[in-house]
Amino acid sequence: GAGVSQSPRYKVAKRGQDVALRCDPISGHVSLFWYQQALGQGPEFLTYFQNEAQLDKSGLPSDRFFAERPEGSVSTLKIQRTQQEDSAVYLCASSLLGVSQPQHFGDGTRLSIL
């Protein structure tokens, strides 16, 4: 596709369940970012991949959060034993390599934990 694609668009889970969120970056984009956006707030950085390597996971809030990009394309953000404070919109962005390259954002996955 032409843009960053995220699925599902909406996810409702019960507290304690595991969830997996998917991101399909723009073809050829080496860099991939995950952000978490709480209601009424700006996005916050979670983690960064360069191809399949996870170079920065400093923003992951706890060890319940895990991200992977095994073949350097599609990425999955997994949250184990979900808690209510995990409710947020999770945004994925991709870019070409280089700090000057603009990040292109997907429409996000809205996660609600009951």
Place this chain on the structure above:
Amino acid sequence: KQEVTQIPAALSVPEGENLVLNCSFTDSAIYNLQWFRQDPGKGLTSLLLIQSSQREQTSGRLNASLDKSSGRSTLYIAASQPGDSATYLCADLAWAGGTSYGKLTFGQGTILTVHP
């Protein structure tokens, strides 16, 4: 830790009015400053990007300025229209991994409503 603050949190104006959104950041060692638009249920659309060596950028009715020394940026919207209604986010980009990537730090956004 870099912090980005946006004022006001919300703004409601009549159509046709000129308006200014404010953004301040604590660390002046940034690579660039961006303004994004976010519509409900959607991702982010980049509006303007100002490199750290620049003072302003213009696109149509939008003008963004950057003053690194004071840690401030403003987004000026001329002749506002109902279609401009959205959340506007500013974000600065700081070096994180040498030349390979940078981290965006966002403000909390300004919710703009332009009524007919």
